[in-house]
Amino acid sequence: MxxxxxxxxxxxxxxxxxxxxxxxxxxxxxxxxxxxxxxxxxxxxxxxxxxxxxxxxxxxxxxxxxxxxxxxxxxxxxxxxxxxxxxxxxxxxxxxxxxxxxxxxxxxxxxxxxxxxxxxxxxxxxxxxxxxxxxxxxxxxxxxxxxxxxxxxxxxxxxxxxxxxxxxxxxxxxxxxxMIENPGLFAWLIEAFLHTLPGGRAPLKTVLESPGLFPFRFQPAAADGALAASSRLEVLRLGLDEELVMLRD
Known part of the structure; x- marks a missing residue:
């Protein structure tokens, strides 16, 4: 840490x-x-x-x-x-x-x-x-x-x-x-959360379901468009149904 x-x-x-x-x-x-x-x-x-x-x-x-x-x-x-x-x-x-x-x-x-x-x-x-x-x-x-x-x-x-x-x-x-529906806020809040993690990366599903974000609800289906628009986030697909979201270097 x-x-x-x-x-x-x-x-x-x-x-x-x-x-x-x-x-x-x-x-x-x-x-x-x-x-x-x-x-x-x-x-x-x-x-x-x-x-x-x-x-x-x-x-x-x-x-x-x-x-x-x-x-x-x-x-x-x-x-x-x-x-x-x-x-x-x-x-x-x-x-x-x-x-x-x-x-x-x-x-x-x-x-x-x-x-x-x-x-x-x-x-x-x-x-x-x-x-x-x-x-x-x-x-x-x-x-x-x-x-x-x-x-x-x-x-x-x-x-x-x-x-x-x-x-x-x-x-x-x-x-x-x-409910977090605004795409810009969606991506920004994910970025803020990643700054609390060692390495600045985590499975997207883990982030969206994190107890540290308990006051908020996310629509997983909205993630792709919101995160793709961010210049400071990168999403890697690890399998058919698993994605890793990370801070860009």
Whole structure:
């Protein structure tokens, strides 16, 4: 695995509207200091109210927001630029998928929590926070920081509406499920997912059915046209009914 997939990084509860605001500030052409100041103003009465710590939760959230949409890792720059253009062009109800994909690419821990959650949802219809945390500690180590970060990511999923409270504390059920029909968004989200994988490749069927993409539904029949239109994806046919999708070098 590469270094990013070994790190937690995403350790705060982040609301969808904060990412939307950040993307809007970037699309308007603002520089780093202007975006940072605007986000501080946005969060001042929502997070760490009255706090003066140099690296309090508010500053950590702003770091996440800016790393997603302003200064993403170099290898994700093309993905970031195209993601911003999707936000500019697509209706607001499509934006959740764009923010999800970009966070997942920048912070693979978000996708790791999603994969654990999605597996439990598929197997038993609910996902208990304690079970998700235990699975993640098996991978990232027996640290309280892992459990705490996982809790905050799960609460973010609830805020976004893709998970909902089941009535039992700490147990969640599936929230909204979004059909991805736009070809450009279809290919872009697949590309974002591949950036979370070692080698950047996987069987197409595995990608479309990945528990890490549990809030979304795909039409496999639509894949060929959508992926063929992407300049950064390549599809190899391995057999009569198996295809491998990969990031182009």
């Amino acid at each position: 590469n270094l990013r997939t070994d790190q937690i990084g995403f350790s705060q509860r982040v609301r969808l509207e904060w990412l939307e605001q950040t993307a809007g500030l970037v699309l308007d052409g603002n520089d780093r200091s202007t975006i940072f100041a605007a986000l501080e103003d946005l969060l001042k009465d929502k997070v760490s109210i009255g706090g003066t710590a140099v690296r309090g939760n508010r500053e950590k959230i702003i770091t996440i927001l800016m790393k997603v949409w302003f200064n993403a890792p170099r290898e994700l720059e093309s993905l970031r630029i195209d993601g911003l253009q999707l936000i500019r062009r697509l209706p607001c109800n499509h934006h959740l998928a764009v923010h999800w994909g970009m966070i997942m690419a920048v912070y693979p821990f978000w996708g790791a929590v999603a994969a654990c959650t999605g597996r439990f949802l598929k197997l038993q219809g609910t996902a208990a926070a304690a079970h998700v945390q235990r699975r993640l500690r098996e991978h990232y180590g027996e640290r309280e920081t892992v459990s705490r970060a996982a809790r905050r990511v799960l609460r973010s999923y609830v805020d976004w509406g893709v998970l909902k409270e089941s009535g039992t504390k700490g147990v969640y059920s599936q929230g909204m499920s979004l």
